[in-house]
Amino acid sequence: MFNIFISFLGIIVLFSVFNALSVHLFNKGVQKEIIQYNRLMLKNTAERYQTHFERIKTLLFDTYTDEKIVAFNRQLQVKGESDIEYWKASEMLKELRSEAYNPMFYLNNLIVYFDSHSFIVEKEGTVEADMFFSRFYVSPDYPFAYWKEQFGRTGNYKLHPQKTFTVSTLNSSASHELIPFSFRMPSSNYQVIALLDARMLQEAFYGTEDNRQFMILQKDGSLLYRSSTELSAANIPAFENGSGYGLSRGYYYFVEKDTEGNLTYVTAVPYANIASRVRNASLTLLLVFAVSIVIGLLASLYFSRKINRPVKQMVTSILQRDPVELRSPIREFDLIHRNIHELMREKEAVHKELLDKRSLLTSFGYINKLKSITSDINEWKDIAVMDESFFIVLFQLHFKLQPVADSEMKTERMAYYIQEYISLVLSERLPSSHTFQIENNQILSLIRSKEIPEALDETLTRLKTILDRDKAYFLVTIAISPVYDRSAQFNDAYREVLEMAQQARPMDESQVIRERRSVPAQLVFTVPQEQELYANLQAGNRQLFCVAFMERMLDQMDKKEASIQQLRQLAEGVIARVAKILEPYGADADSSLQRRQSALMQECCTLEQFKQFYGQLFHAAAAVIQTKKEEQDPTVSFVMDYVENKFADDASLDLLADKLNLSSAYLSVYIKEKTGANFSEHINAVRIRKAKELLSATDLSVQEISARIGYRNVTSFIRMFKKMTGIPPGEFRKNRVIESEKPDREP
Incomplete structure (x- = not known):
């Protein structure tokens, strides 16, 4: 439960980080939106x-240009004071009232305002x-003088700065902020003057915040x-790069x-106002975040x-292999629980079936898969349940x-093609x-029949x-x-054909x-034959004796x-003995020579090929011996030969020293210094090696x-044999007999 809760908590933390980042970005966005909103509002105000x-x-x-006003002005300029018809001003008064009271x-x-006679017509009358x-x-x-001076200006239209006017009537008096427009x-x-109500204009076009x-x-x-009056034109800062807004004080x-560029409209919004809006939005988001x-x-x-x-109940049930009834409001858990127990029962049934049929399905089907050999496991199942002669x-x-x-073709691919062809023909x-492929070099056909x-x-x-058309690449032994x-006798049948193929x-x-x-x-060499063969090999008489001896x-x-299997066993023994002879000569006298010669020997299929193989084997060995003899110490070579x-004679260090005209003490030290072992160790090693061969082959x-x-x-022989091998000669022979009785391959 704790792990599940931690997982949920991790998801919550991720969403929290995302939310916090969103709030931060939102705050920046809100501030920009507020600025953009004020700019847009000001633009709309300016347009209005x-x-x-x-x-x-x-x-x-x-x-x-009204006709009545033009006619009245002409009358004032032409007629005398007594002839002026002032009553006609009432006709102008109706027009002025209509426009003045238009909302x-x-x-x-x-x-x-008529300059001559200093006469004014306004919405309330004349004065x-x-x-x-x-x-x-x-x-x-x-004052009156200001408006009198306006008759001397050159322009037509003029907006006059907003000022406070005290407007009085017969019954009341009040102050108004007016913008004269003449x-x-x-x-x-004469001139026409419109007194604009500044407060009404602001309320209509800007707002009243x-x-x-x-x-x-x-x-x-x-x-x-x-x-x-809190701000004036002097408070307006300079705006950089024409941004249209800026922060100051x-x-x-x-x-x-x-x-037209004649008027400039300015809005001054307290920074605290914008900050307050951003803060309110942030607090709202944080509250929602905390609740979430x-x-x-x-x-x-x-x-x-x-x-x-x-x-937890499902895991406990699986571990204890004890199905229990699971009651969960989540239907999917019930379904999973039932399916798991069905799979467990099926597994036990399959396991039991495999144990009952282990003789074939286990022995061959699984081995077949491990060896990556192309085959159909369903056919092996058919064999496992087969109950008829074959x-x-x-x-x-x-x-x-x-x-x-x-040919640049792999043997595995060749074997697959051969198996497919054999399967088709049979x-x-x-x-x-x-027809199945048992090994990379073995194909097996099982035929159901009571007789061949x-x-x-x-x-x-x-x-x-x-x-045989492809015998240049491979040969086939059919058994x-x-x-x-x-079907339980399949192992016996397989072992039988293996022995027949050999x-x-x-x-x-x-x-x-x-x-x-x-x-x-x-066939095995007698001791005299072996000594004669190796003596001639060391003497370089490979053609005169060694090759002729092996051909006979x-x-x-x-x-x-x-059988060809016996010829190969003989060749393996000869290769091992030649490698042993070459050990004192170093260089090629190691396991690599034995591997190379064994690979060449496996290519031999006829008697003539085996004879050619022995010829090149003895030639290579004699060449090594001859080369090393030219390089080696003659005294050590004589001793080793x-x-x-x-080794079977009554060999002694004194006798050998007499042959070399040396003292036995000097010769012993010399052999030890040059070979790392003394004379008795060398002769005992050769005798025990020969004893192993005789115990195994005779x-x-x-x-x-x-x-x-x-x-x-x-x-003395038994004591020396046990010292060098760890077991007595009788036990060594017994172990070799047991190993030789084991089948070469398990099916």
């Missing part, structure tokens, strides 16, 4: 103000200009309007210009307990390594046959003819077993062996119809062997 100012311009121009214009008043600006719309910054034509007698500051700057940088300033962690921990603990209990045919392949290597004539059919001889003859009654004759063609034959006993022995074995050839008694190898006292 600009649109409204354009609308007021149109209003001023339309009012200025779309956000006007406090709309005024037509003298001096009285209007001194009693009804009073502002220290915009229009007149050059040399004109108290903590934001709003300013409008004119082209020369002077203030046209500001929402609060605790405020974020945002700037936007209108399309708590819920995750509780859910992890709950599900850990819920999952751990059924899993016989087997063994195809023993002998590859000629050098031709195969030249299945055509003998449908009850099954006549079609088998014809089929094998056909196979032999076809296989046919007797008929056996039941009776093949030395011939350069495929052979079919249908029954056992008597083979001669294995091969001819004798061929007359007795010795003497020991190897005279039936001579221990006493007879002791006498043949030079010991006059059998007790």
Whole structure:
């Protein structure tokens, strides 16, 4: 349970790290979004103000060019004071009231100021200009004189900075923040003035948030309007790279210009405002994060307990092999539990079945897989349950390594093709046959039959003819077993055909062996023959004696119809003895020479090839001896030759010293210094080696062997043999007999 909980906890930690990173990135994103939001709002405000100012311009121009106003102005300029029809001002008054009270214009008043006669028409009526600006719309910054001076300016439209006006009526008086917007034509007698309500404009186009500051700057940088006296144009910082916003003295300033570039709109947002929004968003996310962690921990603990209990019950049930009823709210666990116990029962049933049929399926099916040999295990199962008579045919392949290597095809691939072809031919004539590859060089055909059919001889003859076409690459020995009654005798049948295949004759063609034959006993050298052979080999008489001697022995074995297996056993013995002779000469006289010569010998298939092999073997050995003789110490060589050839005589160090005209003491030290062993150790080593060979290959008694190898006292021989081998001669012979009785291969 603890491990499951830790796993859930690890997942929660990963999600927590991800969430924390998300909060961090979100905070940065929120701040950017707030800045972007303020810039967008300011841009919309600037567009609205600009649109409204354009609308007021149109209003001023339309009012200025109104026919009634133009006619009244002409009357003031042409007629005398007594002739002026002031009552016509009432017609203008209706138009002015209609526009002044239009909510779309956000006007406090709309005024037509006539310079001559200092006469004003506004929404409430007519009044003298001096009285209007001194009693009804009073502002220290915009007295009567200021507006009088406006008749002398050159421009048409002019926005005047926002100022505080005290607006008085008959019943009340109030202060208003107004932005005057005037229009007149050059040399004109009158001008039209629109008094814009600055607060209403801000509420309509900007908003009423108290903590934001709003300013409008004119082209020369002077203030046209500001929402609060806390900030002025001097507080606005310089903006780098035209970013449009910047931070200065605790405020974020945002700037936007209108399309004509005459007005600049500025918003000042307290930094604390943006930070507060970011902080609120962070706190909300952290609260959600904390709640998620708590819920995750509780859910992890709950599900850990819920999952751990059924899993623990299943594991305990498997370990104890005791099916128990599992009750879990998770249906999948019940399904897994049932399937596991079904698999356990099936496993036990299969295991029991394998134990019952171990004679075939275990012995061959598994070995077949281990050896990576292509075969079908289902066919082995058929054999395992087979309960009828059968016989087997063994195809023993002998590859000629050098031709195969030249063909660039691997022996495993060749064996596979041969097996497929044999299977095809046999299945055509003998449908009850099954052909398998037992070893890389062995193919086995099992045929179900109570007797060997006549079609088998014809089929094998056909196979032999076809296989002999490739005898340059391989030879095949075909052995046919007797008929056996039941599948349990398969091991006996396989051992039988193996022994029959070993009776093949030395011939350069495929052979079919249908029954056992008597083979001669294995030939061994007598002690005089062996001494004479090795003496001539060391003397360099390889052609005069050694080769001729082996050819005579091969001819004798061929007359007795010795098998190729016997010829190879003889050759292995000769190779081992030659290698032993060459040991004192170093260089090639080691196991590598024995391996090379054994590989060459395995290529021999005929009597003539064996004769050629012995010729090159003795030639190579004589060459080594001759070369080393030219390099070696003549005294040591004489001693080694003497020991190897005279070990059975009454050899002594004194006799050898007399032959060399040396003192025995000096010769003993000399031999020890040059060879690392003294004279007695050399002669005992040769005698014990020869004793091993006689114990293994002959039936001579221990006493007879002791006498043949030079010991006059059998007790001394036994003591020396045990000292050098660890066991007495009798036990050594017994072990060799047991080993020779074991089958060469286990099926």
